[in-house]
Amino acid sequence: xxxxxxxxxxxxxxxxxxxxxxxxxxSKTTWLCATCQTCTTRCPQGLDIAKALDAVKIIAQRKGxxxxxxxxxxxxxxxxxxxxxxxxxxxxxxxAILKLRTGHLFKDVGLGIKMFGKGKLKLFPxxxxxxxxxASEIRKIRKRVEKLEGxxx
Amino acid sequence: xxxxxxxGCSLHSTASEYDISFRSVxxxxxxxxxxxxxxxxxxxxxxxxxSHLMALALPGRVISQAExxxxxxxxxxxASCFQRLKTAQYEVRNYSGLHETLEQVLDRKLENKAEVVxxxxxFIGEEMxxxxxxxxxxxxxxxxxxxxxxxxxxxxxxxxxFDECEYPMSMDTIVSALGAETLDWNAKTSxxxxxxxxxxxxxxxxxxxxIFQEAKAVGANAIAVACPLCHSNLDTRQQxxxxxxxxxxxxxxxxxxxxxxxxxxxxxxALGLKKHLxxxxxxxxxxxxx
Numbered sequence: 491x492x493x494x495x496x497x498x499x500x501x502x503x504x505x506x507x508x509x510x511x512x513x514x515x516x517s518k519t520t521w522l523c524a525t526c527q528t529c530t531t532r533c534p535q536g537l538d539i540a541k542a543l544d545a546v547k548i549i550a551q552r553k554g555x556x557x558x559x560x561x562x563x564x565x566x567x568x569x570x571x572x573x574x575x576x577x578x579x580x581x582x583x584x585x586a587i588l589k590l591r592t593g594h595l596f597k598d599v600g601l602g603i604k605m606f607g608k609g610k611l612k613l614f615p616x617x618x619x620x621x622x623x624x625a626s627e628i629r630k631i632r633k634r635v636e637k638l639e640g641x642x643x
Numbered sequence: 644x645x646x647x648x649x650x651g652c653s654l655h656s657t658a659s660e661y662d663i664s665f666r667s668v669x670x671x672x673x674x675x676x677x678x679x680x681x682x683x684x685x686x687x688x689x690x691x692x693x694s695h696l697m698a699l700a701l702p703g704r705v706i707s708q709a710e711x712x713x714x715x716x717x718x719x720x721x722a723s724c725f726q727r728l729k730t731a732q733y734e735v736r737n738y739s740g741l742h743e744t745l746e747q748v749l750d751r752k753l754e755n756k757a758e759v760v761x762x763x764x765x766f767i768g769e770e771m772x773x774x775x776x777x778x779x780x781x782x783x784x785x786x787x788x789x790x791x792x793x794x795x796x797x798x799x800x801x802x803x804x805f806d807e808c809e810y811p812m813s814m815d816t817i818v819s820a821l822g823a824e825t826l827d828w829n830a831k832t833s834x835x836x837x838x839x840x841x842x843x844x845x846x847x848x849x850x851x852x853x854i855f856q857e858a859k860a861v862g863a864n865a866i867a868v869a870c871p872l873c874h875s876n877l878d879t880r881q882q883x884x885x886x887x888x889x890x891x892x893x894x895x896x897x898x899x900x901x902x903x904x905x906x907x908x909x910x911x912x913a914l915g916l917k918k919h920l921x922x923x924x925x926x927x928x929x930x931x932x933x
Contacts, residue, residue, distance in 0.1 A: 491834060494846050522843065525688055526834035527798035531808055538799070547692050561842040566689035573690075573701070577683040579652035588841065598844070601879060608918045610657045628683050631704065634748045635696045 491526070495519040499529045499539045506542065520546045521559035564591040574632055577625040580615040582606075646765075647714035647757070648676040649705055651724035651871075652684050658721070658871035660915025664900040665720050665762060667914065671907045672774045674765070676718060679708050685727040688838045699741070700748050702731040706759070707751045716758045718765065720900070722870035723837075726795035726803065728759045733802045761796065762900065763813045763869055764805060775820055780908035782822025785930025788902070789828050789863040790814040791854065793835060793873040808832070814899050818867055821906035830857035835876040847876055848884040855884070855892040864926060867899045874898060879920050895923030905932060 492498055496518045497505065505514050514520075520543045529539040550557065557563040568588045572579050585602065589595050605611050654662035669676050682705055691698035705728060709717045719725040735742050735755050746753050765771060792811045800808040809832060815825040833854055836847035854877065858866055868874045878896040885892055896919065904914040911933055916923055927933040 491836065491839070491846060491850070493849070494843070522839070522846070524794075524834055524837040524839050525691070526794035526837070528794070528832075528834065530799045540799075544691050544695070548695060551693065559842075562839065565838065565842050566692050569687075569689040570693060570697075573684045573686065578655070579684055581652075581656050585841070592842070598841075601883075604920060605657070605879060608920065609659065610918060612656050625683070627704075628701075630750070631700050631748055632697065634750070635694060635700055638744070638748065639694065639696060 491522050491524050494522050499523070499543065502546075503537060503539060503542065506546070514546055515550045515553070515555050516558055518558045519543070520550070521557055521562045561592045561594070564588060567591075574629055575625060576615045577628050578615070580612075582611050582613065583615070585611075644715065645675040645677055646760070647709040647712065647717040648678045649682055649685075649709070649717055649719045649724060649728070650678065651719070651721040653721055653723075653871035653875075657875055658898075660918045661720060661871055661874070661898045661900060664898055664904045664909075664914045667909055668762075668766075668900050668903045668907070671778050671904075671909075672766075672771060674771075677714075679705065679712065679714075679717070682708060685724045687723050687727060691727075696744070696748065698727070699731045699734055699745060702728045703735070703745045703753055704749055704751065706732065706755060706757055707749060707753045709757050710754050711752075714757060716760050718760055718762060720762050720869070722761075722793055722795040723872060725759065725761050726798075729804075730802055732759060761805065761869070763796070763817065766817050766903075767813045772816075772820065775817070775903070779821060779906045781906055781932060783818075783902060783906050783930075783932060784822050785932065786823040786902075786926075787862060787864045788818050788823045788825050788867050788897075789858040789861065789865075790818055790825055790831065790867045790899070791833075791858075791873060791877070792831050793868070793870045794832065794837070796869060797832065814867060814869060818899060818902055821902055823902065826858075826861045826863055828857050828861045828863070830854045833857075835873050837872050837876070840872070840876050840880065844880065844883070845887075847880055848887050851876055851880055852884045852888050852890070855881070855890075855894060858894060859892065863894070864930075865895050865897060865923070867897050867902055869899050881921050893921065895919065895921050895926050897923065 523543045686701035797808040806813045819825045836850045840847045901914045
């Protein structure tokens with residue numbers, strides 16, 4: 491994905507080291523990283539670059555800094571919403587909410603219909619009842635995680 | 644021994660053909676599997692991009708559930724789930740205090756001892772290799788396959804500790820044992836863009852175009868994968884990439900378990916081969932397999 495980034499992952503590591511927070515937080519690199527782990531695997535200094543990019547994303551969200559690629563963040567939030575709501579990813583609901591959040595209402599509609607026709611998208615969240623049971627446990631986990639992370643701030 | 648089976652969200656929806664072909668192959672090879680009851684999502688990329696602790700808690704819960712049900716090994720076909728489960732295990736083992744924190748957050752006991760196994764890892768073992776050789780009814784001659792591993796099966800190597808991280812061979816070994824020709828090529832562990840497909844599909848089309856060009860260069864007529872997102876990007880976005888770049892690829896994308904099932908004599912329908920957007924049936928009938 492490096493071809494689409496404004497800074498290469500290694501440039502961003504240098505920027506973090508130099509304390510150029512504004513440049514780091516506003517770069518597209520963090521949000522365009524698909525976590526392929528190639529940089530982490532090959533770094534001659536043994537840096538876990540992909541994990542550092544995750545950390546930048548998380549810190550930016552805590553500080554309320556606007557994501558330079560808002561659609562990507564919207565996707566992450568929507569999918570987490572699906573997990574907290576159903577315990578699992580409910581694709582059709584996820585796509586619908588993502589469209590409302592990003593405003594790209596007609597993106598991939600044709601593709602979606604084709605996938606639906608092939609039985610790849612379910613109309614309802616799968617096996618609804620056990621999932622509602624599951625999700626209550628997941629929501630409790632979420633509360634405890636948020637409490638702990640709130641203390642660490 | 645019975646394996647715990649963690650399908651993850653994709654194998655219940657967009658990758659249902661991976662699920663049914665995997666189950667079919669397990670039946671043929673006498674591998675006993677049982678789905679982990681009441682499993683939830685592993686969190687995948689959205690979790691590790693938004694909360695470090697949540698990204699460990701979700702897969703930690705899956706491991707804890709499997710252990711609670713007395714399983715020693717967990718089979719995880721989805722590359723992303725596989726990587727998230729292994730990452731949680733790795734971090735719990737290597738960072739002091741994390742084990743206690745996770746048990747507190749999960750309100751569950753986590754022994755962290757259950758072994759997380761990818762089906763490729765299982766099928767490449769000596770005993771399974773013999774069973775596969777015995778189970779082949781129809782050799783897949785005529786298929787020239789590029790095995791595409793993607794990112795997460797082998798990376799980062801210190802966590803995954805599976806196959807060779809730059810040039811893996813496990814899938815090639817299995818697919819060539821089925822009688823298909825497997826090809827050496829450059830894009831085995833390239834990135835397909837993964838979940839950016841939903842928001843940055845133009846970038847994903849560029850990445851998959853690079854992969855198709857490499858496969859074309861070595862004369863492949865099919866690509867095999869072991870990851871639902873790799874499949875989704877290579878299959879469902881293929882036509883779009885053809886339109887953008889005004890090129891023709893026409894690569895059927897198979898889950899490696901579908902190729903195994905075909906060689907074991909299973910039907911097109913039983914392996915979910917009708918579910919792909921790039922229809923593999925013309926190629927299969929051309930080479931006389933189905």
